[in-house]
Amino acid sequence: MTATAASTATGGAASGLRHLAIIMDGNGRWAKAHRLPRIAGHRAGVEAVRRVVEAAPELGIEVLTLYAFSSENWKRPADEVADLMGLLRHYIQSEINALHKNGVRLDFIGDYRALKPDLVKLLEKARLQTADNRRLTLIMALNYGGQDELTRAARSLARDVATGSLDPEAISVETVSARLDTAGLPPPDLVLRTSGEMRLSNFLLWQSAYAEFVATDTLWPDFDAASLADAVAEFATRERRFGGR
Ligand code: FPP
Numbered sequence: 001m002t003a004t005a006a007s008t009a010t011g012g013a014a015s016g017l018r019h020l021a022i023i024m025d026g027n028g029r030w031a032k033a034h035r036l037p038r039i040a041g042h043r044a045g046v047e048a049v050r051r052v053v054e055a056a057p058e059l060g061i062e063v064l065t066l067y068a069f070s071s072e073n074w075k076r077p078a079d080e081v082a083d084l085m086g087l088l089r090h091y092i093q094s095e096i097n098a099l100h101k102n103g104v105r106l107d108f109i110g111d112y113r114a115l116k117p118d119l120v121k122l123l124e125k126a127r128l129q130t131a132d133n134r135r136l137t138l139i140m141a142l143n144y145g146g147q148d149e150l151t152r153a154a155r156s157l158a159r160d161v162a163t164g165s166l167d168p169e170a171i172s173v174e175t176v177s178a179r180l181d182t183a184g185l186p187p188p189d190l191v192l193r194t195s196g197e198m199r200l201s202n203f204l205l206w207q208s209a210y211a212e213f214v215a216t217d218t219l220w221p222d223f224d225a226a227s228l229a230d231a232v233a234e235f236a237t238r239e240r241r242f243g244g245r
Contacts, residue, residue, distance in 0.1 A: 015060070015233075015235055015236035016189060016236075016240070017059075017061060017189045017190055017232055018189055019063040019064075019185065019186045019188045019189050020063070020188065020192065020231075021066075021188035021191045021192070021204055021211070022052070022064070022065070022066050022191075023067045023191065023193040023197075024045060024048070024049070024067060024220040025193055025194050025197055025220055026196075026218075026219030026220045027041035027042045027044070027219070027220055027221055028041050029041075029195060029219055030044060030219040030220070030221040033219075038080060038083075039080075042083060042084060042087055043087065044221030045221050046087055047221065048220050048221050048223045050095070051224050051225055052064070052223065052224075052228055053099070053104065053136070055225035055228050056136055057103075057136045058225075059228060059229060061136065061232075062136065062186075063136075063185055064136060064137070064138050064139070065109070065139040065140075065182075065188065065204070066138070066140055066141065068084075068140045068142055069084055069142050069143055070143075070144055070145055070202060070203075071144060071145030074143075085115070088119070088142070089119055092106075092123065099126075100133065102135065103133045103136065104136045104137075105132070105133040105137045105138065106126050106127055106130045107127055107137065107139050108123055108127065108139065108140050108142050109139055109140075109141050109142075109144055109149070109181035109182055110141050110142045110143045110144025110149070111143045111144070111148060111152070112142040112143050115142065137185070139182075146202045146203060146205030146206065147205065149205075149206075150180070150206060152179075153180050156179050157171060157179060177207075182207055187211065188204055188208055188211045189212065189235070190212045190213075190235045191203065191208050191211045191212070191213050191214075192214045192215075192216065192231050193214075193215050193216075194216055194218050194223055195216075195219050195220060196215060196216075196217045197215065198215050210243070212235055214231050214235065
């Protein structure tokens with residue numbers, strides 16, 4: 001779709017797209033293509049985050065979940081991990097007031113409490129400051145892995161069974177959902193991955209059971225409001241069945 005067509009695309013509210021989850025991929029390839037160091041790709045990726053956070057509510061999107069750091073990203077070279085953490089710290093510090101002013105509620109999923117204590121403090125402060133905002137819920141997945149999340153939920157249920165406060169037969173889809181980091185959020189309607197890859201990479205495994213999937217060739221640092229509108233328009237063409245016919 002052209003940018004012009006995209007700008008008139010159906011908004012999220014009209015298309016039923018309440019929750020968009022994005023696997024932001026291609027920062028490294030973008031940097032390579034521009035003969036820049038990888039950090040420059042991640043920095044440009046933060047600019048794309050800014051653009052998308054601004055455009056999402058205009059398209060009727062209520063919840064935007066961004067895969068910012070996976071539980072597997074620790075395997076990257078230490079200097080790249082440090083760069084990503086530095087960018088996250090800087091993003092929160094420099095954006096929090098603007099996010100708050102724009103009605104964005106910021107929250108986190110993943111085992112983010114395992115990050116450096118000063119960063120955890122900053123994240124929790126940002127969460128508290130924006131807790132009452134309603135225009136957009138921005139969820140950052142930090143030190144997140146779907147398998148890890150399900151493992152933590154299973155452990156929490158098992159603990160309650162062991163103490164006798166939970167009957168194993170009472171465990172249902174709802175009780176499992178309520179123990180996940182995403183408890184209280186609607187499931188993603190659309191999972192979008194940039195840079196042409198077709199993998200879920202351990203992202204929202206349980207929650208994506210009936211999500212639509214869109215892959216775009218655009219590298220994350222090049223992703224903008226028009227790319228977002230294109231994805232929403234693609235979503236609007238999908239017929240969702242949720243296992244029915
Ligand atoms: C994938 O690019 C992207 C990530 C590792 C995570 C996304 C991180 C950002 C957008 C920057 C930090 C975000 C915030 C909000 C502070 P890649 O390096 O895997 O790209 P490649 O596959 O082309 O190498």
